Amino acid sequence: MGASALILAAGEGTRMRSRLPKVAHEILGVPMVRYVVEAARESGCDPIVVVTGHGAETVEALLDDVRTVRQEQQLGTGHAVQCAEPAFAGRDGSLVVLSGDSPLITADTIRSLVEARESSAAAAAVLTALMDEPYGYGRIVRDEAGRLVRIVEEKDATDDVRAIREVNTGFYCFDARVLFEHVHALDNANAQGEFYLTDVIDLLNAEGLPVATVQAPDPRETLGVNNRAQLAEAAKVLQRRINLAHMLAGVTMTDPDLVWIGPNVSLGRDVTLEPMTFLLGETSIQDGCVIGPGSRIVDSVVGPDAVVDSSIVVGSCVCEGAKVGPRAYLRPGTVVRPGAKVGTSVEVKNSIIGEGSKVPHLSYIGDAEIGADVNVGAGTITCNYDGRRKHRTVIEDGAFVGSDTMLVAPVRVGAGAVTGAGSAITHDVPAGALAVERAEQRIVEGWAERKRKQDDEE
Numbered sequence: 001m002g003a004s005a006l007i008l009a010a011g012e013g014t015r016m017r018s019r020l021p022k023v024a025h026e027i028l029g030v031p032m033v034r035y036v037v038e039a040a041r042e043s044g045c046d047p048i049v050v051v052t053g054h055g056a057e058t059v060e061a062l063l064d065d066v067r068t069v070r071q072e073q074q075l076g077t078g079h080a081v082q083c084a085e086p087a088f089a090g091r092d093g094s095l096v097v098l099s100g101d102s103p104l105i106t107a108d109t110i111r112s113l114v115e116a117r118e119s120s121a122a123a124a125a126v127l128t129a130l131m132d133e134p135y136g137y138g139r140i141v142r143d144e145a146g147r148l149v150r151i152v153e154e155k156d157a158t159d160d161v162r163a164i165r166e167v168n169t170g171f172y173c174f175d176a177r178v179l180f181e182h183v184h185a186l187d188n189a190n191a192q193g194e195f196y197l198t199d200v201i202d203l204l205n206a207e208g209l210p211v212a213t214v215q216a217p218d219p220r221e222t223l224g225v226n227n228r229a230q231l232a233e234a235a236k237v238l239q240r241r242i243n244l245a246h247m248l249a250g251v252t253m254t255d256p257d258l259v260w261i262g263p264n265v266s267l268g269r270d271v272t273l274e275p276m277t278f279l280l281g282e283t284s285i286q287d288g289c290v291i292g293p294g295s296r297i298v299d300s301v302v303g304p305d306a307v308v309d310s311s312i313v314v315g316s317c318v319c320e321g322a323k324v325g326p327r328a329y330l331r332p333g334t335v336v337r338p339g340a341k342v343g344t345s346v347e348v349k350n351s352i353i354g355e356g357s358k359v360p361h362l363s364y365i366g367d368a369e370i371g372a373d374v375n376v377g378a379g380t381i382t383c384n385y386d387g388r389r390k391h392r393t394v395i396e397d398g399a400f401v402g403s404d405t406m407l408v409a410p411v412r413v414g415a416g417a418v419t420g421a422g423s424a425i426t427h428d429v430p431a432g433a434l435a436v437e438r439a440e441q442r443i444v445e446g447w448a449e450r451k452r453k454q455d456d457e458e
Helices: 032-043 056-060 077-088 107-120 176-185 200-207 229-248 447-457
Strands: 005-008 050-051 067-070 094-099 124-130 139-142 148-152 165-173 211-215 259-260 277-280 296-298 311-315 341-342 347-349 358-361 365-366 366-370 382-383 393-397 406-408 411-413
Touching: 005 032, 005 077, 032 050, 032 107, 032 229, 050 056, 050 077, 056 067, 067 077, 094 107, 094 176, 107 124, 107 165, 148 200, 165 176, 176 200, 176 211, 200 211, 229 259, 259 447, 277 358, 341 411, 365 366, 406 411
Parallel strands: 005 050, 005 094, 050 067, 124 211, 259 277, 277 296, 296 311, 341 358, 347 365, 365 382, 366 393, 382 406, 393 411
Antiparallel strands: 094 165, 124 165, 139 148, 139 165
């Protein structure tokens, strides 16, 4: 297509009532400006340039794969384009201007906007939308022949103009050369004292240069996010859009309104997602998995036919046929090998649970390597931290760790070895051995009755 893209993301967003720049607010775990960048990229735009301003360092940290330019003073959208001009030096052809706070725009709509300008050889094309409640948007004013003659901002509009339902969405495609020839002719004689990019349309019309329009197929695509309520509205639209695509590709959701999936998540066929499931970040769920209810998985891989029940999985790998939960917590660096089980109220961090091994109940496994076919009894913990450094625990194939064992790292339990319940294991256990560490049990006959009588006398 040969188009370039300029994304305006310099505003503060005062109505968000936040220390965070508006475009850095997340939807489904992704900053909203990233949605606009990815839509531009998918549409074929190259290069992509983002104008930053308020909270520039925060926003730029989210944009390490595109060029950014600073608008040091936020003097309007026209001024933002002026600031970006050097980034497009020597470039001809289409330049798409997008809003960084409108995360619902799609690549198809961007392509339609470019095609409308190029097919009509227009100086510009404006994306419009029909709104039932157009308050806050600039209105599209047309002549008797239906041609766009002016875009009037809400604060500068008369009552008759405010009654118009067709609005400017803030998305444009310009002939780049024509845009930069006219953007410096703007003035700020308006209620806001700003340089409006929309006024370029007036200049083009005054010179008789053609301006095309494209109406958005779905007005929701053009939703601008200016407050927390609109952020939630955009999240709901994206949730339904993403969930629908996955369901049509072979994923079952028992209640799609109660499943949240980030845009970078991949799902295989015959995956079942139960209510209150969150899949975020760079997560991959492979064929036949059952996830939920009440699970959150972030930046993780879940292999074929695995089950994650009511659990949290972050930065981990759950391999084929493994079972996690309910109420387990897998922290970064955890690998659950095929057929293994991490059960009820178990926390695992930076550890390997070997093939076919089981950590069924109420345990903490940190900085450990567990071999195949190991059984870890309820209440077992690896004592991995000595107050200064972390140490590793190794449990070899076929070992049996008794309930309530404390494994004080660094320590190794050999293949086929057994630890007695309630033991604190501080030294390596040879293969096939039994390790028991308990004080000798003492019996005091009649103690309970004597204690009761003593209490009654007091």
